[in-house]
Amino acid sequence: xxxxxxxxxxxxxxxxxxxxxxxxxxxxxxxxxxxxxxxxxxxxxxxxxxxxxxxxxxxxxxxxxxxxxxxxxxxxxxxxxxxxxxxxxxxxxxxxxxxxxxxxxxxxxxxxxxxxxxxxxxxxxxxxxxxxxxxxxxxxxxxxxxxxxxxxxxxxxxxxxxxxxxxxxxxxxxxxxxxxxxxxxxxxxxxxxxxxxxxxxxxxxxxxxxxxxxxxxxxxxxxxxxxxxxxxxxxxxxxxxxxxxxxxxxxxxxxxxxxxxxxxxxxxxx
Amino acid sequence: xxxxxxxxxxxxxxxxxxxxxxxxxxxxxxxxxxxxxxxxxxxxxxxxxxxxxxxxxxxxxxxxxxxxxxxxxxxxxxxxxxxxxxxxxxxxxxxxxxxxxxxxxxxxxxxxxxxxxxxxxxxxxxxxxxxxxxxxxxxxxxxxxxxxxxxxxxxxxxxxxxxxxxxxxxxxxxxxxxxxxxxxxxxxxxxxxxxxxxxxxxxxxxxxxxxxxxxxxxxxxxxxxxxxxxxxxxxxxxxxxxxxxxxxxxxxxxxxxxxxxxxxxxxxxxxxxxxxxxxxxxxxxxxxxxxxxxxxxxxxxxxxxxxxxxxxxxxxxxxxx
Numbered sequence: 001x002x003x004x005x006x007x008x009x010x011x012x013x014x015x016x017x018x019x020x021x022x023x024x025x026x027x028x029x030x031x032x033x034x035x036x037x038x039x040x041x042x043x044x045x046x047x048x049x050x051x052x053x054x055x056x057x058x059x060x061x062x063x064x065x066x067x068x069x070x071x072x073x074x075x076x077x078x079x080x081x082x083x084x085x086x087x088x089x090x091x092x093x094x095x096x097x098x099x100x101x102x103x104x105x106x107x108x109x110x111x112x113x114x115x116x117x118x119x120x121x122x123x124x125x126x127x128x129x130x131x132x133x134x135x136x137x138x139x140x141x142x143x144x145x146x147x148x149x150x151x152x153x154x155x156x157x158x159x160x161x162x163x164x165x166x167x168x169x170x171x172x173x174x175x176x177x178x179x180x181x182x183x184x185x186x187x188x189x190x191x192x193x194x195x196x197x198x199x200x201x202x203x204x205x206x207x208x209x210x211x212x213x214x215x216x217x218x219x220x221x222x223x224x225x226x227x228x229x230x231x232x233x234x235x236x237x238x239x240x241x242x243x244x245x246x247x248x249x250x251x252x253x254x255x256x257x258x259x260x261x262x263x264x265x266x267x268x269x270x
Numbered sequence: 271x272x273x274x275x276x277x278x279x280x281x282x283x284x285x286x287x288x289x290x291x292x293x294x295x296x297x298x299x300x301x302x303x304x305x306x307x308x309x310x311x312x313x314x315x316x317x318x319x320x321x322x323x324x325x326x327x328x329x330x331x332x333x334x335x336x337x338x339x340x341x342x343x344x345x346x347x348x349x350x351x352x353x354x355x356x357x358x359x360x361x362x363x364x365x366x367x368x369x370x371x372x373x374x375x376x377x378x379x380x381x382x383x384x385x386x387x388x389x390x391x392x393x394x395x396x397x398x399x400x401x402x403x404x405x406x407x408x409x410x411x412x413x414x415x416x417x418x419x420x421x422x423x424x425x426x427x428x429x430x431x432x433x434x435x436x437x438x439x440x441x442x443x444x445x446x447x448x449x450x451x452x453x454x455x456x457x458x459x460x461x462x463x464x465x466x467x468x469x470x471x472x473x474x475x476x477x478x479x480x481x482x483x484x485x486x487x488x489x490x491x492x493x494x495x496x497x498x499x500x501x502x503x504x505x506x507x508x509x510x511x512x513x514x515x516x517x518x519x520x521x522x523x524x525x526x527x528x529x530x531x532x533x534x535x536x537x538x539x540x541x542x543x544x545x546x547x548x549x550x551x552x553x554x555x556x557x558x559x560x561x562x563x564x565x566x567x568x569x570x571x572x573x574x575x576x577x578x579x580x581x582x583x584x585x586x587x588x589x590x591x
Binding site for chain 2: 003005008009012015016019020082083084086087088089090091092093094266268269270
């Protein structure tokens with residue numbers, strides 16, 4: 001049975017991503033960093049395993065997001081610039097199908113990247129643990145959920161890239177704007193907590209206070225997907241927080257995709 | 271029967287520069303391409319040909335006016351179901367092989383797998399790419415990419431082909447191949463709309479032409495009417511003895527277009543043909559060709575573009591055609 005065009009575009013986007021030399025280089029870099037966990041964990045005298053988990057998860061997150069950003073850049077901007085997209089958009093399919101197909105490919109690829117790096121990280125952690133005595137067990141369930149959180153961040157940022165690409169005519173702008181959203185998204189929760197604690201009002205002008213609150217509601221709150229602490233210290237994961245984060249991520253991503261497809265419908269392919 | 275392509279007052283303008291000045295890329299284009307017709311679209315670079323084609327393919331939206339493909343709004347995806355498209359300087363996913371590319375496009379068109387396989391084999395053979403079927407497009411030459419683009423446009427056996435500069439980047443063999451394909455498709459009753467600035471292609475392949483100059487439609491009509499305007503003028507080429515001079519005898523009052531060695535070409539009126547033929551034979555000469563005076567499409571194009579030079583200067587200075 002023939003696949004729906006959305007999935008065909010997704011499949012070929014995934015295939016293109018796998019053959020992308022930049023993606024391959026980033027994966028190799030990731031492998032190198034994860035192997036270096038063995039060295040870096042030994043720097044800590046008291047908590048080598050915790051340091052190893054922290055280092056591994058941070059590496060997986062940064063590399064997954066970098067792959068998403070670079071691939072997201074290639075997905076639309078470069079494809080429109082090089083006119084490769086004309087080929088698909090000249091077929092009897094809507095632009096929504098095209099865009100969603102691209103997003104499907106991005107989802108698959110970032111899932112593969114997270115899984116590959118996650119497995120490498122797990123291997124590295126096992127080696128670290130083998131060399132240590134009297135260390136607590138690794139909370140593999142939490143480690144797994146932390147990776148799902150990283151994947152959700154990459155999907156959300158992928159949707160952000162698509163939204164900006166649907167708006168901008170140059171390739172660089174969406175890239176920079178997505179990086180901006182990534183940085184803001186990681187800190188909005190911390191800033192809001194700071195304001196809610198009443199510490200900010202004494203030092204910050206009121207309009208800045210409003211600005212921060214507005215930003216909190218406009219920009220994605222990426223700290224919701226950060227389950228690293230639970231994985232590092234083997235803390236009990238609150239199911240509600242995980243469920244809330246997943247629902248938030250899914251709904252936010254869907255809203256971004258709806259906006260991106262709506263804008264993309266009206267964009268001239270020049 | 272519904273027209274394959276219809277445009278009504280189709281216009282497109284862009285905002286350019288810091289001051290966002292409106293630049294008209296296309297203004298009030300009205301064309302109607304009938305089914306089974308080969309329609310050539312001529313214009314210099316920036317005349318608005320690609321803009322028109324992009325509007326027809328739903329890639330850009332017109333500022334004003336409308337376009338239809340087989341009676342459906344061109345912007346609707348379903349309107350492209352019967353259309354095969356080749357963009358100018360096509361660029362494909364270069365990590366794919368031609369077989370993979372055609373499989374992807376077949377899937378976009380919801381073609382059955384069996385049909386995709388059969389068409390892929392047939393079309394890659396047609397464009398002489400069978401041997402490169404499983405090679406990555408990344409290593410293809412410009413001509414190979416262009417030929418692959420033609421195969422891609424023909425994949426679903428479309429009723430209408432929209433080709434943007436199909437001869438661009440092709441060597442003489444490639445151009446001959448594309449011309450043959452276009453003629454075959456015409457015989458099958460397909461409609462072909464193609465843009466080019468290579469005028470001989472238009473003269474030999476098209477039933478009708480449209481000429482765009484700086485976004486304005488300057489001519490739409492039969493190629494015959496364009497090349498053979500009324501006036502009953504003829505061109506006669508004669509071979510004359512060495513000592514003969516054009517200032518002598520019956521051909522003296524007629525306009526000499528060119529000469530080379532013993533060959534002379536004159537422009538004459540239809541009513542003079544008989545007397546001139548007799549005069550040539552009487553002077554021990556012979557008639558090499560006699561044909562209706564034909565304006566080249568290039569001349570027409572240059573006239574419409576406002577770049578024409580005086581006809582006499584050009585024809586006298588040029589060597590034998």
